[in-house]
Amino acid sequence: MLIKKASDIRSSEITPKSVYLRRREFIQASAAVVGAAGLGAAGLGWFTDDAFAQGGGLPKLPNVKKSPLSTTEAPSAYEYITSYNNFYEFAAGAGDGPKKSSGKFKPTPWSIAVEGLVNKPGTYNVEDFIKPFQLEERIYRFRCVEAWSFVIPWVGVPLADLIKRAEPTSQAKFVEFTTLQDAGRFPMQRTDLLEWPYKEGLRLDEAMHPLTLMAVGLYGEVLPAQNGAPIRLVVPWKYGFKNIKSIVKMRFVDKQPVNTWQAMARNEYGFYANVNPMVDHPRWSQAREKRLPSFIANHRTEMFNGYADQVQSLYAGMDLRRNF
Amino acid sequence: MPIRSRASTPAWISGATSEPRVEARRLKPITVLRVAIFLAALTPAALLVWGFYTNDLTANPGDYITDQTGTWILGTLFASLTITPLRRLTGWNELVKLRRMLGLFAFFYATLHLLTWIVFIHYFDVGFMVEDVFKRPFITVGMTVFVILSLLAITSNRFSIRKLGRRWQSLHRLVYVAAIGGVIHFWWLVKADITEPRRWAMGLAVLLGLRMWWAYRRKAPRPRPAIS
Numbered sequence: 001m002l003i004k005k006a007s008d009i010r011s012s013e014i015t016p017k018s019v020y021l022r023r024r025e026f027i028q029a030s031a032a033v034v035g036a037a038g039l040g041a042a043g044l045g046w047f048t049d050d051a052f053a054q055g056g057g058l059p060k061l062p063n064v065k066k067s068p069l070s071t072t073e074a075p076s077a078y079e080y081i082t083s084y085n086n087f088y089e090f091a092a093g094a095g096d097g098p099k100k101s102s103g104k105f106k107p108t109p110w111s112i113a114v115e116g117l118v119n120k121p122g123t124y125n126v127e128d129f130i131k132p133f134q135l136e137e138r139i140y141r142f143r144c145v146e147a148w149s150f151v152i153p154w155v156g157v158p159l160a161d162l163i164k165r166a167e168p169t170s171q172a173k174f175v176e177f178t179t180l181q182d183a184g185r186f187p188m189q190r191t192d193l194l195e196w197p198y199k200e201g202l203r204l205d206e207a208m209h210p211l212t213l214m215a216v217g218l219y220g221e222v223l224p225a226q227n228g229a230p231i232r233l234v235v236p237w238k239y240g241f242k243n244i245k246s247i248v249k250m251r252f253v254d255k256q257p258v259n260t261w262q263a264m265a266r267n268e269y270g271f272y273a274n275v276n277p278m279v280d281h282p283r284w285s286q287a288r289e290k291r292l293p294s295f296i297a298n299h300r301t302e303m304f305n306g307y308a309d310q311v312q313s314l315y316a317g318m319d320l321r322r323n324f
Numbered sequence: 325m326p327i328r329s330r331a332s333t334p335a336w337i338s339g340a341t342s343e344p345r346v347e348a349r350r351l352k353p354i355t356v357l358r359v360a361i362f363l364a365a366l367t368p369a370a371l372l373v374w375g376f377y378t379n380d381l382t383a384n385p386g387d388y389i390t391d392q393t394g395t396w397i398l399g400t401l402f403a404s405l406t407i408t409p410l411r412r413l414t415g416w417n418e419l420v421k422l423r424r425m426l427g428l429f430a431f432f433y434a435t436l437h438l439l440t441w442i443v444f445i446h447y448f449d450v451g452f453m454v455e456d457v458f459k460r461p462f463i464t465v466g467m468t469v470f471v472i473l474s475l476l477a478i479t480s481n482r483f484s485i486r487k488l489g490r491r492w493q494s495l496h497r498l499v500y501v502a503a504i505g506g507v508i509h510f511w512w513l514v515k516a517d518i519t520e521p522r523r524w525a526m527g528l529a530v531l532l533g534l535r536m537w538w539a540y541r542r543k544a545p546r547p548r549p550a551i552s
Contacts, residue, residue: 084383092517095382146515148384193517264516283460283513284445285452292383296447 055219056082061135061155064220069211070139071306076150078219080293086144087226087245088194089179089186094146102225105185107246110230116176116252119167126230130216132165133157137220138213140236142243143275143305147297148290154234155217160208168204168252175207176200176257177233178249186246194260200233200244201257201271203314211236211310214247237304237311239273270324274315275305279324354418361422365403365429368396369436386444393437397473398506398524400429405503405531412538424480427499431477434470462512469505472498503528 056078083096090105091097110126135155143149163175181197183189189196206212213234216223223229228245235242241261261269268282277287277300288297304311315323372389375381382388404426411419446452456463476496478484485492507528511521 080383088516092519093515094384094387146387148387283462285456287452290384290386293385295386295444297445 055221056224058221058224060221061217064135064137064155064217067136067138070137070153071141071151073139073141073151075139075153075219076292081150081152081218082224082227084148084292085226086146086240087228089188089196089198089246090226091188092193094144094148098226099224101187105225105229107223107225107230110180110248112231112247113249114162114166114252115249117169117172117254118252119169120165122166126216129162130157130214130231133161135217136213138211138215138234138236140211140213140234141305142234142236142240143289143301145239145241145269145273145281145286147281147284147286147288147301148292149299149301150292153219154213154215155220156213156215156234158210159212159214159233160210162214162250163204163208166250166252171254172252173204173254174252174256175202175204176249176251176253177202177244177247178251179244180246180248195263198244198260199257200242200259202233202235202242203256204252205314206235209311209314211307237275237307239275241269242273272315272320272323274320274324275301276303276320276324277301278303279321352418354421358422358425361403362425365396365400365426368392368399369433386440390437390440390444393433393440394510395520397430397433397437398503398510400426400433401473401499401503401506402524402527402531404430405499409531409534427473428477428480430502431473434473438470462509465505465512466509469502469509472502472505476502500532503531 083099084094085098086094087098087102090101107126111123112126112129113121113123115121135157137153137155139151139153141149142152177200179198180186181189186196188194202212213236215228215232215234216230218224218227223232228243231247232245233243233247242259256271259269259271259273261273262271275286280286286301289299289301290297291299302308372381372392376385404423407419407423407426411417442448442453446456457467458464476499479488479492479495488495507521507524510524511518514521
């Protein structure tokens, strides 16, 4: 409630504990630092690639551990990761629409419900939800179904930790995730562009896989609104749309959930959505990708987005052409 | 310069006598409109060049340029299709002088659009391109539209008009096929948001609807005089 009025509070008055600040105030503060460093007035120095590679000036997440599961590839610039993506709740299509339309989005207060076939259901404040677990930085490849990709330094906790705490029953076979439904905060939910709220699902063994991450941060800072604040899924061997953003509910179920894009176009988007260069999207090839920023497809797409060694056993004996 | 000085010079000094000749030297509204539309139609391309130099074409500039050039094929093609209805509604027949230029702009943007597909999407990989054309209906349609626009552009000169005679007009009626194909191409390629293709489709319905209505009125039998 207090945070909702953040626009009236000067940055100097904000206690260190309030994690979600308005980006603009941070940029102003950063501009002062940059200016003091003699890099130029009005924060001009802020907009260089070097500065962006450090993050976006959002609050830092404390106590983040490095992970051996990270790729050694160089992360894409913060500026690009945060100004080129899809987030249909804010704007249709890939680009800087989500960034432009999410300026006023406040991810507080935020609660997340754990329900369904579990012994310990519950509703948590998002900070309490994450707090018991060690935050890790996971630098993962991110492959959009639209054939572009980034390397993204996420911060989060293994989804397996969160699932174990909930104690799923033996009947639980899938997890269904739901994005917040609130047209006041997500303007496109007033349209019938997609079936709202956005839903995604994972098989329980996929959800429990050590690579699967519940992310709360990017570049060591809290997630910006356009990238799914305050909490989102990251499943690096699947296409981007599986990585549902701004989650408010995790429901454990015994039947395979219908994810939003599958409901929209069953012949184009499946439940599994594993990155697979051999199975084309009906309207374009998935054999190659643009590692952004790039004009051209400069990368060969790898099976399971390069995570085949870790995850292919999950799909042993399955026809991946049919289960796309 | 000569135009201005001569026109403003008294006739008895310059030797210019006939009124029509002076009239011809004045800037005609159609010429002004022509220059304005030429510059307007060139602006999207200029903005792309500007964006390229200022690194302002998003992280995925290839897709951005493809989208922009695609939009402006439809923009200029539809503008060319509004000429005839505007002429009929306003009675300003000189408007027809703008039509070829707009059509050629459509061909210009279609060429850029095709180049983005060749370079940014397939990077000259002929195998991928051939597969794309035969496997994906929206590409098949897009390529058909490009072929049509090329034919129309090639035959858009006086020589072809004279040479082809009546067939020229039949050939250039393919512009309707191109417009319909362009909208279908757009409609089939969007992921979820059909707002824009729907808008183009409605515009096309108006443009074609008007023509059909006029054609119907022309052919409709006049009511017979009542037999008394």
